[in-house]
Amino acid sequence: xxxxxxxxxxxxxxxxxxxxxxxxxGSPTVGIDVRQSVERAIAQLGYVPNRAARSLVTRRNDxxxxxxxxxxxxxxxxxxxxxxxxxxxxxxxxxxxxxxLVMSQSLDEERRAERYLTGGHVDGVILFSLHGDDPxxxxxxxxxxxVVVGGEPPRGARVSYVDNDNHGGAVAAVRHLIDQxxxxxxxxxxxxxxxxxxxxxxxxxxxxxxxxxxxxxDLEEGGGFTREGGRHAMEVLLGRCPDIDGVFxxxxxxxxxxxxxxxxxxxxxxxxxxxVGFDDSILALSTQPPLSSVRQSMEVMxxxxxxVLLQAIDARDPLVRRVVLGTELIxxxxxxxxxxxxx
Amino acid sequence: xxxxxxxxxxxxxxxxxxxxxxxxxGSPTVGIDVRQSVERAIAQLGYVPNRAARSLVTRRNDxxxxxxxxxxxxxxxxxxxxxxxxxxxxxxxxxxxxxxLVMSQSLDEERRAERYLTGGHVDGVILFSLHGDDPxxxxxxxxxxxVVVGGEPPRGARVSYVDNDNHGGAVAAVRHLIDQxxxxxxxxxxxxxxxxxxxxxxxxxxxxxxxxxxxxxDLEEGGGFTREGGRHAMEVLLGRCPDIDGVFxxxxxxxxxxxxxxxxxxxxxxxxxxxVGFDDSILALSTQPPLSSVRQSMEVMxxxxxxVLLQAIDARDPLVRRVVLGTELIxxxxxxxxxxxxx
DNA sequence: CTGAAAGCGCTTACAG
DNA sequence: CTGAAAGCGCTTACAG
Numbered sequence: 001x002x003x004x005x006x007x008x009x010x011x012x013x014x015x016x017x018x019x020x021x022x023x024x025x026g027s028p029t030v031g032i033d034v035r036q037s038v039e040r041a042i043a044q045l046g047y048v049p050n051r052a053a054r055s056l057v058t059r060r061n062d063x064x065x066x067x068x069x070x071x072x073x074x075x076x077x078x079x080x081x082x083x084x085x086x087x088x089x090x091x092x093x094x095x096x097x098x099x100x101l102v103m104s105q106s107l108d109e110e111r112r113a114e115r116y117l118t119g120g121h122v123d124g125v126i127l128f129s130l131h132g133d134d135p136x137x138x139x140x141x142x143x144x145x146x147v148v149v150g151g152e153p154p155r156g157a158r159v160s161y162v163d164n165d166n167h168g169g170a171v172a173a174v175r176h177l178i179d180q181x182x183x184x185x186x187x188x189x190x191x192x193x194x195x196x197x198x199x200x201x202x203x204x205x206x207x208x209x210x211x212x213x214x215x216x217x218d219l220e221e222g223g224g225f226t227r228e229g230g231r232h233a234m235e236v237l238l239g240r241c242p243d244i245d246g247v248f249x250x251x252x253x254x255x256x257x258x259x260x261x262x263x264x265x266x267x268x269x270x271x272x273x274x275x276v277g278f279d280d281s282i283l284a285l286s287t288q289p290p291l292s293s294v295r296q297s298m299e300v301m302x303x304x305x306x307x308v309l310l311q312a313i314d315a316r317d318p319l320v321r322r323v324v325l326g327t328e329l330i331x332x333x334x335x336x337x338x339x340x341x342x343x
Numbered sequence: 344x345x346x347x348x349x350x351x352x353x354x355x356x357x358x359x360x361x362x363x364x365x366x367x368x369g370s371p372t373v374g375i376d377v378r379q380s381v382e383r384a385i386a387q388l389g390y391v392p393n394r395a396a397r398s399l400v401t402r403r404n405d406x407x408x409x410x411x412x413x414x415x416x417x418x419x420x421x422x423x424x425x426x427x428x429x430x431x432x433x434x435x436x437x438x439x440x441x442x443x444l445v446m447s448q449s450l451d452e453e454r455r456a457e458r459y460l461t462g463g464h465v466d467g468v469i470l471f472s473l474h475g476d477d478p479x480x481x482x483x484x485x486x487x488x489x490v491v492v493g494g495e496p497p498r499g500a501r502v503s504y505v506d507n508d509n510h511g512g513a514v515a516a517v518r519h520l521i522d523q524x525x526x527x528x529x530x531x532x533x534x535x536x537x538x539x540x541x542x543x544x545x546x547x548x549x550x551x552x553x554x555x556x557x558x559x560x561d562l563e564e565g566g567g568f569t570r571e572g573g574r575h576a577m578e579v580l581l582g583r584c585p586d587i588d589g590v591f592x593x594x595x596x597x598x599x600x601x602x603x604x605x606x607x608x609x610x611x612x613x614x615x616x617x618x619v620g621f622d623d624s625i626l627a628l629s630t631q632p633p634l635s636s637v638r639q640s641m642e643v644m645x646x647x648x649x650x651v652l653l654q655a656i657d658a659r660d661p662l663v664r665r666v667v668l669g670t671e672l673i674x675x676x677x678x679x680x681x682x683x684x685x686x
Numbered sequence: 687c688t689g690a691a692a693g694c695g696c697t698t699a700c701a702g
Numbered sequence: 703c704t705g706a707a708a709g710c711g712c713t714t715a716c717a718g
Contacts (some may be wrong), residue, residue, distance in 0.1 A: 052394075
C-alpha cells in the first residue's frame with residue numbers, strides 16, 4: 001500500500017518495469033496497445049513517479065534555484081520580485097520543474113546558499129539583485145552550474161542575462177521631460193555598484209547631450225534606490241539648483257521620496273517640477289500626484305529567464321545569451337499627464 | 344571524478360560506507376578518532392551528500408512546499424508576501440530544508456499544484472491566501488500531508504494555522520479613532536469570503552459597540568482588498584453619510600484608494616476625516632498624508648509557520664496548533680499623528 | 687563501536 | 703518493440 005510504485009503499475013498492466021518506465025517517460029518505441037494498458041494502470045493506481053529515485057539515476061534534479069541575494073535588505077520591499085517570481089513559476093511549472101527559492105540577507109546566509117547551490121542540488125540557477133562586483137555567478141559557473149542573471153550582470157562577467165531596457169527607458173523618460181519644455185532636468189541615481197542604476201544615469205546624460213544640453217554634475221545626486229535616499233537627494237538638488245523644473249528618478253521609490261521633499265518645499269508637481277520615476281511599480285499609483293514611470297514587464301522577464309536557463313541546461317553549452325526586454329513610458333499627472341490616469 | 348560519493352569518503356578515511364554515513368548524519372555511536380578521520384576526508388574531498396539517494400531511503404524530501412494560490416491575482420501586488428517568504432526562508436535554511444515555491448493563478452495551475460503536492464514531493468505544505476471555502480488544506484491532509492495555513496484558515500477546517508491578531512489590531516484601530524473624538528466612523532471591508540476581512544469587520548463592530556455606538560450598516564462598505572475597491576467604497580460611503588469623520592480600512596491598499604476619493608472630494612485628512620489602514624505595508628509611508636496602520640510582522644509569521652510545520656512533520660501527530668501573533672497600531676498623520684512620523 | 691548486506695524506486699544500455 | 707539486469711548513492715536493521 002502507500003504510494004504505488006512503477007513495479008506495481010507494470011504488474012497491473014502485465015508488462016515489465018522497463019516498459020512501464022518507457023511509457024511514463026513518453027518513449028516513442030512502445031506499442032500502442034501496450035502503452036494504453038500501462039496508461040490505464042497509471043490512472044487507476046494514481047501513480048506518480050518518485051523524483052528521488054529518478055534523480056538518482058538521471059542525475060538531474062528537475063529543479064532550479066532562484067536566488068534573491070540582498071544583504072542590505074534594500075530590495076525586499078519591492079513588489080517587483082513577486083511578479084518576476086510569478087513569471088518564473090508559471091514557466092517552470094508547465095515543465096514540471098521545481099522552483100527552489102533561496103533568499104539570503106546576511107553574509108552567513110549567502111555562504112550557506114552558495115554551498116547549497118554548488119552541492120549539485122539544482123540543475124541551474126537564476127540570480128537576482130547582484131552588485132557590480134558580485135563573484136557569485138562566476139563562482140557557480142566554475143562549478144559547471146548553468147546560470148542566468150536577472151537584470152544587468154556584474155561588469156565583465158561572462159554570463160547570460162535577461163534585462164529590461166534600462167537605457168531605452170531612461171532616455172524616453174528624459175526626452176519626455178524635455179518635450180514638456182523642461183530645461184533644468186535633474187536626476188536622482190541608484191547606487192554606483194548596481195549596474196541598472198549606472199545605466200540609467202548614463203542614459204540620462206546621453207538624452208540631454210542629444211538634446212544639446214550641456215552636462216551639469218550639480219544636477220545629479222545619488223539616492224541609493226531608497227525612499228529616504230530620494231527624499232534627501234531632492235533636498236540636496238534643490239539646495240544646489242533652486243530652478244530645477246524636471247526630475248528623473250531612477251526608481252519609483254526614490255521618486256516617492258523626492259515628491260515628499262518637493263511637497264514640503266512648496267513646489268507644485270507637475271506645474272513647478274515634473275517628475276518621472278522608473279519601474280512603474282505599485283507605488284506609482286499611490287503617490288500624490290500619480291507618478292509617471294517607465295514600465296517593465298517583470299512577469300515576462302521571469303518567463304524569459306527560465307527559457308534562457310533551460311536552453312543552457314539542455315544544451316550544456318557555455319554559450320552566453322543576452323536578452324533585452326522593451327520598456328514603456330507611462331505618463332501620469334506627475335509630469336503633466338491627465339488627472340485620472342488610471343492604469 | 345566528478346562529485347565525490349560517500350564510498351570515496353569511506354575509502355579515504357579507511358572505514359566502511361556505513362560508518363561514514365553515521366558520521367555525516369551525526370550519529371553518536373562513532374568513535375572519536377574514527378569520526379575525525381572521516382571528517383577530514385569529507386573536508387578534503389568536498390563531499391556533499393546526494394539528496395536524491397538519501398531521500399530514496401529515508402522517504403523524506405527535506406523540502407517544504409509554500410503555496411501562494413490566488414486565482415484573482417489580487418494579492419500579488421502585496422509586498423507582504425516577500426516578507427513572509429523571507430521569514431520562511433531563514434527558518435528553513437538554517438535547518439537545511441528546501442523551500443519549494445508554488446504559485447498558482449489559474450484554476451489549471453491550481454490543479455497542477457495540487458497534483459504535485461499530493462505526489463509526495465514535499466514533506467509538508469505552507470498555504471496562503473485561502474478563501475473561506477477552499478478545500479485545499481483538507482484535501483492535502485486527507486493525503487497525509489502536514490499542512491499549516493498562514494492567516495485564518497477556511498471556516499471549519501481542522502488545520503493548524505498562524506495568524507496575526509486581526510481582531511485585536513482592528514479593535515485598536517477603531518478605538519484610536521474613537522479616542523480622537525471621531526463619531527461617524529465608517530469601515531471599508533475586505534471580501535466576504537476572506538476570513539481576515541470578516542474578522543476585521545466584526546472587530547470594528549465590536550469596538551463601536553463597546554464604546555456604546557449603535558450599529559449602522561450604512562457605514563460599512565466592501566472594497567475587495569483592492570485600491571480601486573477602496574476608492575469606490577469611499578465614494579459610496581460619502582454619498583450615504585456625508586458627515587463621516589473617521590474611516591477604518593481593512594487594508595492599506597483600500598485605505599490608499601479611500602484617500603484619493605477623500606482628496607478628490609475636498610476632504611482634508613485628518614482634519615475632516617481621519618483614516619487608518621491595516622498591514623502597515625510599504626504603501627503606508629507613501630500616501631499623502633502618511634497612513635496610520637496596524638502593523639504585523641510578516642517575517643515573524645514566516646518563522647512561526649515553519650516552526651509549527653516542522654513540529655507536525657516530526658511528530659507525525661494530527662494535533663492542530665493555532666498561533667496568534669500580536670499586532671501594533673502605528674499612528675501617523677492620516678489620523679492625527681505627528682507630521683514627520685518616520686518609522 | 688563497526689561492517690556486510692539489503693534495499694529504496696527508478697532508468698537505461700544491452701540483448702533479443 | 704520488449705525484458706532481464708545492473709546500478710545510481712545512500713541508510714539502516716542485523717550481527718558481531
